[in-house]
Amino acid sequence: MKFNLFKSKTNKQTVAFYNIENLFDIYKNELTRDLDFNPTSEKRWTVKRYNNKLRKIGYAISNIGRQETNTHPAIIGLAEIENEAVIKDLLASKHLAKLPYNYVHYDSKDERGIDVALLYDHKKFSVLHSEIFEFSFHTEDDIDHTRDILWVKGLFLNEEVNFIVNHWPSRRAGNNETEHKRQAAAAYVEMIISKIKTDKPDAKIVVMGDFNDDPSSKSVRQLVSNQGLFNPMETLISIDRGTTVHNFEWNLFDQIIISHNFFERKAKSWRYVKANIFDPDFLKQSDGKYKGTPYRTYVGKRYKGGYSDHFPVYMILKKK
Numbered sequence: 001m002k003f004n005l006f007k008s009k010t011n012k013q014t015v016a017f018y019n020i021e022n023l024f025d026i027y028k029n030e031l032t033r034d035l036d037f038n039p040t041s042e043k044r045w046t047v048k049r050y051n052n053k054l055r056k057i058g059y060a061i062s063n064i065g066r067q068e069t070n071t072h073p074a075i076i077g078l079a080e081i082e083n084e085a086v087i088k089d090l091l092a093s094k095h096l097a098k099l100p101y102n103y104v105h106y107d108s109k110d111e112r113g114i115d116v117a118l119l120y121d122h123k124k125f126s127v128l129h130s131e132i133f134e135f136s137f138h139t140e141d142d143i144d145h146t147r148d149i150l151w152v153k154g155l156f157l158n159e160e161v162n163f164i165v166n167h168w169p170s171r172r173a174g175n176n177e178t179e180h181k182r183q184a185a186a187a188y189v190e191m192i193i194s195k196i197k198t199d200k201p202d203a204k205i206v207v208m209g210d211f212n213d214d215p216s217s218k219s220v221r222q223l224v225s226n227q228g229l230f231n232p233m234e235t236l237i238s239i240d241r242g243t244t245v246h247n248f249e250w251n252l253f254d255q256i257i258i259s260h261n262f263f264e265r266k267a268k269s270w271r272y273v274k275a276n277i278f279d280p281d282f283l284k285q286s287d288g289k290y291k292g293t294p295y296r297t298y299v300g301k302r303y304k305g306g307y308s309d310h311f312p313v314y315m316i317l318k319k320k
Contacts, residue, residue: 166209
């Protein structure tokens with residue numbers, strides 16, 4: 001895939017989300033379950049492999065939406081970040097080091113030690129407020145901690161926009177068995193949106209994340225319907241396209257959902273143009289029975305040296 005290097009189209013900007021599949025450093029953390037990700041583990045997570053992952057993810061991020069805007073994305077939500085150190089290493093990597101990115105990140109109580117974060121071009125976005133909402137499930141014997149939900153409010157080229165970054169509970173124990181957890185996550189996001197709208201009823205809101213559910217799933221439909229949102233991802237999933245694959249079936253777990261005021265035609269105001277999956281050939285497995293699926297870093301314990309088990313998603317906004 002060739003990318004246009006002409007002058008950037010300054011009236012268009014990219015907002016993206018990317019689950020980057022276990023961006024762990026190489027050090028043991030006694031407080032979390034990261035024993036697979038160190039040089040002496042079965043996965044042999046070495047400095048070389050870590051740096052290769054940083055370089056590849058950095059390259060992918062720098063090119064999301066570039067064909068439409070001729071520049072790097074302004075905003076990127078990330079999932080599966082271990083800590084602040086790996087974000088700093090990512091931003092210092094080959095393809096991002098010269099780009100003016102900053103970030104918002106908080107450590108969560110997730111048992112695997114993975115968090116969400118927001119990267120932003122600080123020349124285009126300035127943070128006014130950031131906050132995390134701890135999300136957990138209480139049982140008789142224990143507390144099941146999962147990833148926090150991150151809210152960042154800021155000025156996006158002089159217009160206030162709210163970003164809510166999510167990584168909802170997985171389906172590992174079964175879709176039906178875990179569905180209630182994702183519906184609870186949706187309800188929690190609704191609470192955050194209500195909080196935002198209490199202060200500013202016409203707030204512009206972007207909900208992004210790995211929802212571990214498709215656009216047609218109850219949790220996502222519940223969120224969209226109850227809050228009067230628009231989900232541009234509904235038309236993108238097909239039998240042979242999505243963002244992640246399980247048992248040879250595509251899912252579109254990674255989504256960007258927006259408030260309807262992104263369709264208003266106001267001067268100096270962001271307006272929605274399009275949304276898409278970023279799935280160029282370099283992000284895909286090039287051969288074998290998994291050809292065309294995400295080129296992963298690992299398949300089980302086996303090192304593949306790829307990018308992620310998810311494709312990024314993005315939308316293009318335009319301002320007149």
